[in-house]
Amino acid sequence: xxxxxxxxxxxxxxxxxxxxxxxxxxxxxxxxxxxxxxxxxxxxxxxxxxxxxxxxxxxxxxxxxxxxxxxxxxxxxxxxxxxxxxxxxxxxxxxxxxxxxxxxxxxxxxxxxxxxxxxxxxxxxxxxxxxxxxxxxxxxxxxxxxxxxxxxxxxxxxxxxxxxxxxxxxxxxxxxxxxxxxxxxxxxxxxxxxxxxxxxxxxxxxxxxxxxxxxxxxxxxxxxxxxxxxxxxxxxxxxxxxxxxxxxxxxxxxxxxxxxxxxxxxxxxxxxxxxxxxxxxxxxxxxxxxxxxxxxxxxxxxx
Numbered sequence: 001x002x003x004x005x006x007x008x009x010x011x012x013x014x015x016x017x018x019x020x021x022x023x024x025x026x027x028x029x030x031x032x033x034x035x036x037x038x039x040x041x042x043x044x045x046x047x048x049x050x051x052x053x054x055x056x057x058x059x060x061x062x063x064x065x066x067x068x069x070x071x072x073x074x075x076x077x078x079x080x081x082x083x084x085x086x087x088x089x090x091x092x093x094x095x096x097x098x099x100x101x102x103x104x105x106x107x108x109x110x111x112x113x114x115x116x117x118x119x120x121x122x123x124x125x126x127x128x129x130x131x132x133x134x135x136x137x138x139x140x141x142x143x144x145x146x147x148x149x150x151x152x153x154x155x156x157x158x159x160x161x162x163x164x165x166x167x168x169x170x171x172x173x174x175x176x177x178x179x180x181x182x183x184x185x186x187x188x189x190x191x192x193x194x195x196x197x198x199x200x201x202x203x204x205x206x207x208x209x210x211x212x213x214x215x216x217x218x219x220x221x222x223x224x225x226x227x228x229x230x231x232x233x234x235x236x237x238x239x240x241x242x243x244x245x246x247x248x249x250x251x252x253x254x255x256x257x258x259x260x261x262x263x264x265x266x267x268x269x270x271x272x273x274x275x276x277x278x279x280x281x282x283x284x285x286x287x288x289x290x291x292x293x294x295x296x297x298x299x300x301x302x303x
Contacts, residue, residue, distance in 0.1 A: 006034030006068065007251035012095045014038045014087075016078050016141045017106035020055035021209035022160055025239025026103050027060050029247045031069025035101065038091055039064065040076040042108075051108060055210060078106050078137035081144070088144040099148035101250050104138040104184070105160040109177060110211065119172040127173035134177040138184055146188070150195045156250050157192070157199035159185040160242075164203045164262035165300030182262045182303055189260030198259035201303075202246060205266055205284025206236035232292070237282040241265050241274075248272035262303040 008030060015027040019041035027037045039060045042049035057073035064071030076087045091099055112130040114122045138159060149155030161181040162169060169175040185201035192199055208223055216226030216233060227234040245268040249255055252272075266285040268274075275281055288299045 008069075008101075008247065009034035011035045011100040011250070012038075012091065012098045013101035013103065013250075014040065014091060014099060014141075014145060015103040015105060016040050016076070016137070017104070017108075017160075018060050019043050019049075019057050020053065020060075021105075021107070021211070022204055022207060022239050022242045023103070023105035023107075024055070024060045024063070025241070025243035026105060026158075026160070026246045027071065027243070028063045028067050029240055029243025030101065030103075030250065031064030031071060032067035033247045033251060034069055035250075036070040036072065036095070037061070037064045038072045038074055038087070040074050040078070040087060041106075042075065042077050044073065044075045046075075049108070051111065053210070078141050079132060081140050084140050084144050088148065091145075092148060097148060097151065099145060099152075099155065101156050101158070102142065102145050102149070103158045103160065103246065104141055104181070105158075106134070106137040106141070107160075108133045109174065113171050113174045115171050115174075122172065130173045131177055131180075135180045135184070138181060142184070142188060146192070146197070149197045150192070153196040155197045156255055157185070157188055157197065158246050158249070159188075159199070159201040161201045161203050161262070163300075164201065164264045164302045166303060167300040185262065186260050193256075193259060196256070198255045200249065200255075200258055200260070201262040202242070202249070202268075203262070203264045204237060204239075204242040204245075205264070205282055205287075206232060207242065208236045208238050212236075232287070235282055235284055235287040237265060237284070238277050241269075241276040241282060244274040244276075245269065245272070248274055264302070267302070 017023040018027040018039035061071030061073040109130045182201040188199035218226045266283040
């Protein structure tokens, strides 16, 4: 059997939060599979978001097109329902009502996460703002985008999270946000199943985002040098690895068998056979079991 190199040709995707990191990796790999990808976020060529990082949605869209798809950047603040409604109306108008893949990857919580203090010692408004940014934005986006999928009785919703277990993630509001995103996938799956639309949560392992590379003082070209600071970094993966996992799911005609589940790159590569950009197949769960379990306990069973 010949497997198409462009299995998502003529498919339309929306990657909410596609400016950088995992969202950018997903957008580009959907493009590499042939999809038209609407890339949204708050940072564009006219100005940066409150995160004040240099990456823009236009850069991501250009990478999508260069990979073989069509990238369409649309500046959108997903915490604003009016902007999300306008975005979905535009997609419906330009794509004749078609939306095949929705990726909720909005985050923006890194500068808001307090890793040092328990709930009662944290700034309450900062924590609540993290939840609004990391969870409410997903709800708003799905509210407006799902009718396009329901009308066509097909499609895939991907909620991007961190970890696919009930294990505590190290900070109260961070843990609540990432766990809630998994529950969003479960709830959407239950409501969408009668309409032929699948919904899953997907996590990467140790993700080498732009910010993480900067933290380790390396670039993608010499990233292995970062292992001198943290040996676990040697088992990290690029955003493309996550993107290839999502692209594989989107191209799977039997994806409905996975609806409602929390999935991970370390399990999906075994099923679909994709690799990272250097040809390796990082497996953070295996690394955890071999090197971290004695100190931190089991990673936890997938939800």
